[in-house]
Amino acid sequence: MSTLLIEDRAGVRTLTLNRPDAFNSLTVELKEALLAALDAAASDDAVRAIVLTGAGKAFCAGQDLKEHMALLAANDPAPLATVDKHYNPIVTAITSMPKPVIAAVNGMAAGAGASFAYACDLRIVSSAAKFLMAFANVGLTADSGAAWTLPRLIGYGRAMEMMLLAKPVGAEEALRIGMVSQVVAPEEVLSTAQALASTMAAGPTTAYAKIKEAMLASAAGSLAEGLAVEGRTQAEAGHTADHKEAVDAFVAKRPPNFSGK
Incomplete structure (x- = not known):
């Protein structure tokens, strides 16, 4: 089964992170597939808007730590190179995409997964979704552009609190502080995001x-x-x-x- 699903409809390309049993955590395979898909969408004139979402109950739990730890134990340099090789290019591809990119956040968005959502132009969020920046809990700092995007969405103080204390932010609080665009029922997240993307795909x-x-x-x-x-x-x-x-x-x-x- 593909780790990334790609669907086209009426000018809208939906990219679905497809590792539901692992909360769509990011393996090397998934990161490379997502980067390739974003690059392809940018150059495809038939694609006029993009929706990024996750399969199952989560949007994206961030880095797959099982793969990460196994590579570290094997003294493989890949885990320490993934920021430059994968995360930075993915965020750059989202922010520089010459088309609207809408995150349909269907559940938990943590770490790099949350950062991908912050990098999108708009965020439609399930009422059951939460955002978590837990880098400090695993002895790491921010990556995937979160230190740049998050303060610009919610302010320096709130962003620092999320980073240092690893406090999850629920959907309604995320809406109140300006992190997300709209909160809808869980079953309506993808359809709402796709409807908005379809409207924008017909725009200038x-x-x-x-x-x-x-x-x-x-x-x-x-x-x-x-x-x-x-x-x-x-x-x-x-x-x-x-x-x-x-x-x-x-x-x-x-x-x-x-x-x-």
């Missing part, structure tokens, strides 16, 4: 890509740097067929028909 996807680029640049840059990127991306978006179509539709008082070009 080139403009979405430019918005992501400007937001990412401004999150770490100065005002001047942010203004420069906004100016460039606005000019680029202004030359798209979608912008012309939107203006024409507004004048004609009809819904726009976006092509993503």
